[in-house]
Structures are given as C-alpha cells and as structure tokens.
Amino acid sequence: MTKTVVVLGGAYAGVGVAHRLLKHTKPQVPDLKVILVSKNSHFFWNLASVRAIVPGQLKEEQYSLPIEKGFAKYPADSFEFIVGGAEAVDVAAKTVKVSTKDGERLLSYDHLVCATGTRAVDAAVPWKSSGTYEETAAVLAQIQAKVRTAKHIVVAGAGATGVEAAAELAFEYGKEKEVVLLSGDAEILGGDSLASNVAGELAKLGVGIRRSARVEGARELPDGKTEVLLAGGDKIVTDLYLPTMGMAANTEYLPAELLTDRKFVDIDEFYRAKGAKDVWAAGDIVWKPRGSFVLADKQAGGVAKNIDLALKGKPPVVVKTLPMDVLMVATGRSRGSGRLGPVKVFSIMVYMIKGKTLGIQQLPTYVDGSAF
Structure with missing residues (x-):
C-alpha cells in the first residue's frame, strides 16, 4: 500500500x-x-x-x-x-x-x-520568494530598475539582510549613490557582538548608519520618491526605499x-x-x-x-x-564579519565561506539532489 x-x-x-x-x-x-x-x-x-x-x-x-x-x-x-x-x-x-x-x-x-x-x-522587496516564479522575477526586475537610477537609497532594518543589502549597494556604487542604513535599535544587528566590527566595515564602504531610527511608515510621493517617517517625527525622502524588517x-x-x-x-x-x-x-x-x-x-x-x-x-x-550559535555577515564582495559562538572569525574566512558567492554554486546541487 x-x-x-x-x-x-x-x-x-x-x-x-x-x-x-x-x-x-x-x-x-x-x-x-x-x-x-x-x-x-x-x-x-x-x-x-x-x-x-x-x-x-x-x-x-x-x-x-x-x-x-x-x-x-x-x-x-x-x-x-x-x-x-x-x-x-x-x-x-x-x-x-x-x-x-x-x-x-x-x-x-x-x-x-x-x-x-x-x-x-512588504511584498515589494525580493528578500524571499514572493509567491510564483513570475511574481518573484517581476519584483527583482523592478528593484533592479530602481537601483539603476537611484542616487539616494534607504535600507531599513539593520539585521543581517539589511546590513548585507546596504553593503552590496555601497560596494558596487561607492560615492555614486548615497546608501543609508536605518537601525531601529541603538546598535546594528540587534547589538550582537559583531555589531562594532560590521559597523566599521560599512563605514569603510561609505554606508551612513542611523541608529535608534525606527520606521513608523512610508509613502510614495507624486514625483516617485518615497518619504520615510521615523519614530519621533523625522522624515527622510529617498529615491529608493528597501525595508528588510518584518x-x-x-x-x-x-x-x-x-x-x-x-x-x-x-x-x-x-x-x-x-x-x-x-x-x-x-x-x-x-x-x-x-x-x-x-x-x-x-x-x-x-x-x-x-x-x-x-x-x-x-x-x-x-x-x-548546530552545537553553537553561528552568525556570518557578508559586507560587500571582498570582506565580511562572523563568529562561531563567541569566537570571532577572520574577515577573509567569512568572505570565502559566504561573501564570495553567497552560496549560489550550491543551487544546482540542491535542485538536482546531489547535495544530499
């Protein structure tokens, strides 16, 4: 049976x-x-x-x-x-x-x-599959088009995804585009022991970090820009808003x-x-x-x-x-920061393990089953 x-x-x-x-x-x-x-x-x-x-x-x-x-x-x-x-x-x-x-x-x-x-x-960001293949492809295409023309980009949420997204953008464009990372907490990565190291890496790339900047809402303006409202009443107008929290x-x-x-x-x-x-x-x-x-x-x-x-x-x-808590954060396409439990990992190791390819070489092996 x-x-x-x-x-x-x-x-x-x-x-x-x-x-x-x-x-x-x-x-x-x-x-x-x-x-x-x-x-x-x-x-x-x-x-x-x-x-x-x-x-x-x-x-x-x-x-x-x-x-x-x-x-x-x-x-x-x-x-x-x-x-x-x-x-x-x-x-x-x-x-x-x-x-x-x-x-x-x-x-x-x-x-x-x-x-x-x-x-x-927020279904307008591509951090996860947004449903069907067609829907996911469309979201990515829309974001790529906006990235091309944006001069000012706000990445909201300073967890691993937000940090890595901000780092990738700053690594690619340098001073050509202003990238701002908003952290709702007093420190990025929720105050993890890697926070200061990662903040230093982002600073080298030119990412501006605003701490204790919790987003309360966002609205698209008539000219296509986005107004981001922060707790406390501050507002930021940006060409591209990429929320990673939630x-x-x-x-x-x-x-x-x-x-x-x-x-x-x-x-x-x-x-x-x-x-x-x-x-x-x-x-x-x-x-x-x-x-x-x-x-x-x-x-x-x-x-x-x-x-x-x-x-x-x-x-x-x-x-x-896993026998310990592991965190690896890529900061662009040449460096990274990580830890195995409380033990810090050299930047070059994080780059080799994660940042170099973000694991894409494993995709075919997952799909055809040879990874298992």
Missing part, C-alpha cells in the same frame, strides 16, 4: 526533505510516494537576493532554477510536483487542500512536512492550535508539530532558534530521517542542528 509524504514548500527545507526521502528512503520503502507542493515553480536562492538587486551582478539562472527538472530522475509513480499553494490542512482526516491554476486538489497524506518558510511583510510565517493554512503565539509551527525535539499526528516542520517556519540556511538544512535532514524511521516502524530521534 502506497505511503504518501506531502511536502509543502519548494525552498531549502522542503526540497531537502523531498530529495532525501527519494534518494535514501525510497530504495528501502518501495511503496513510498513524495508529493512536493510549491507556489514557485523555481527554487529561489534567496541568500543571494541582496546581490541580485544590483543590476548586472548575477544572471537569473544563478539564483533561480526550475524545481521539476531536478526531480526528473525519479520514477513518475514515486514523485509528483504540484505548483500551487496550501489552503487548509485537516489533521484529523490527514488531508491538505491545495489551490493550483487548474483548480483545487485534495491531497491525502501519511506524513505531512510543513516547510513553507516566511515572507517579507518577516511573517507562512502558516495561514494550518490550524491555530499547531502554532506558537508568533504563528510559527510549535514543534517538539523531533520536529513534529505538537498536537498533530504525523505532521512535521522544518526551516524558517519553525524559527528555531532563528531563520537560517544552515539550520534549515540540518532540520530538513533530521525530519527526513525521522520520517524514514516512522515508515520503518521505528521511534524518532532528537533532531540535532
């Missing part, structure tokens, strides 16, 4: 779980079928989004590749790819309602993997009882959703301890292993990710 695993989400965690099950579990569980559901027909390597906004730096195929081609090697009866979005999950009936361009489908599952990640609250979990399709107060999936140590049978979650949708490419990959590996064990009638094992 066929055992069906439905995986929701076509990014790092979802694709990672699907490939691992098909490569490593399917040979031992012949009746396994994996159904992967993704709004985006392409795998969007969003780690590179901060560089993709700079015109001419990356070709589309370096950060976006079709998902289905990567799974073509698997037999048709063991894998199905659906371009669509989950609308509702019935954990009692073990079904998922999915909307596609051809209408609704009701999928039955033996195991469900929720890996739909997070989205930027991520929301893509969990609207799940029952409320499976979620935390912040709307992320509430999981146990095995990465099972609490309060549901045979429902698992991995990646940014769990935000444990934060959203991270490395964590998503580790979590996906753990979930795939536990589903493998469940299909073989064995108990799950605790999912282990």
Whole structure:
C-alpha cells in the first residue's frame, strides 16, 4: 500500500526533505510516494537576493532554477510536483487542500512536512520568494530598475539582510549613490557582538548608519520618491526605499492550535508539530532558534530521517542542528564579519565561506539532489 509524504514548500527545507526521502528512503520503502507542493515553480536562492538587486551582478539562472527538472530522475509513480499553494490542512482526516491554476486538489497524506518558510511583510522587496516564479522575477526586475537610477537609497532594518543589502549597494556604487542604513535599535544587528566590527566595515564602504531610527511608515510621493517617517517625527525622502524588517510565517493554512503565539509551527525535539499526528516542520517556519540556511538544512535532514524511521516502524530521534550559535555577515564582495559562538572569525574566512558567492554554486546541487 502506497505511503504518501506531502511536502509543502519548494525552498531549502522542503526540497531537502523531498530529495532525501527519494534518494535514501525510497530504495528501502518501495511503496513510498513524495508529493512536493510549491507556489514557485523555481527554487529561489534567496541568500543571494541582496546581490541580485544590483543590476548586472548575477544572471537569473544563478539564483533561480526550475524545481521539476531536478526531480526528473525519479520514477513518475514515486514523485509528483504540484505548483500551487496550501489552503487548509485537516489533521484529523490527514488531508491538505491545495489551490493550483487548474483548480483545487485534495491531497491525502501519511506524513505531512510543513516547510513553507516566511515572507517579507512588504511584498515589494525580493528578500524571499514572493509567491510564483513570475511574481518573484517581476519584483527583482523592478528593484533592479530602481537601483539603476537611484542616487539616494534607504535600507531599513539593520539585521543581517539589511546590513548585507546596504553593503552590496555601497560596494558596487561607492560615492555614486548615497546608501543609508536605518537601525531601529541603538546598535546594528540587534547589538550582537559583531555589531562594532560590521559597523566599521560599512563605514569603510561609505554606508551612513542611523541608529535608534525606527520606521513608523512610508509613502510614495507624486514625483516617485518615497518619504520615510521615523519614530519621533523625522522624515527622510529617498529615491529608493528597501525595508528588510518584518518577516511573517507562512502558516495561514494550518490550524491555530499547531502554532506558537508568533504563528510559527510549535514543534517538539523531533520536529513534529505538537498536537498533530504525523505532521512535521522544518526551516524558517519553525524559527528555531532563528531563520537560517544552515539550520534549515540540518532540520530538513533530521525530519527526513525521522520520517524514514516512522515508515520503518521505528521511534524518532532528537533532531540535532548546530552545537553553537553561528552568525556570518557578508559586507560587500571582498570582506565580511562572523563568529562561531563567541569566537570571532577572520574577515577573509567569512568572505570565502559566504561573501564570495553567497552560496549560489550550491543551487544546482540542491535542485538536482546531489547535495544530499
């Protein structure tokens, strides 16, 4: 009797779980079928989004590749790819309602993997896949066009994404464009121990940092510029406004009882959703301890292993990710700052690990499964 695993989400965690099950579990569980559901027909390597906004730096195929081609090697009866979005999950009936361009489908599952990640609250920025492939490509094209002509750019939010976006722009354009980074906190990176090092790197690139500058709103002016309103009443008029703060979990399709107060999936140590049978979650949708490419990959590996064990009638094992908190921040295309736990990492190492390519060389291996 066929055992069906439905995986929701076509990014790092979802694709990672699907490939691992098909490569490593399917040979031992012949009746396994994996159904992967993704709004985006392409795998969007969003780690590179901060560089993709700079015109001419990356070709589309370096950060976006079709998902289905990567799974073509698997037999048709063991894998199905659906371009669509989950609308509702019935954990009692073990079904998922999915909307596609051809209408609704009701999928039955033996195991469900929720890996739909997070989205930027402002859909006009490209830090995450903005839905379909066409929508994501359009957002990036619009931002690139605005970057070309802008003389003044405001990047709001001084977390890793904001820092890296500001650094990429300043590295490319230098004094040709004024780049301002707004930090809602008194220090960038939320006061992380890397804050002073990263601030120094940004200063070398010419990025202007405004601390304790929390954005309260923004509006487009008749001339196409944007007016950014800060707490306290200050206003900044800019040619291009790029907000990076505000991520929301893509969990609207799940029952409320499976979620935390912040709307992320509430999981146990095995990465099972609490309060549901045979429902698992991995990646940014769990935000444990934060959203991270490395964590998503580790979590996906753990979930795939536990589903493998469940299909073989064995108990799950605790999912282990990283033994320490790791933070790597690229500051342009030649330097960076990072730490492994409390231990600082040399700039050249951060450049080699992350800043040089932002990992785009791994995209083909994720799509075709050779990374797993």
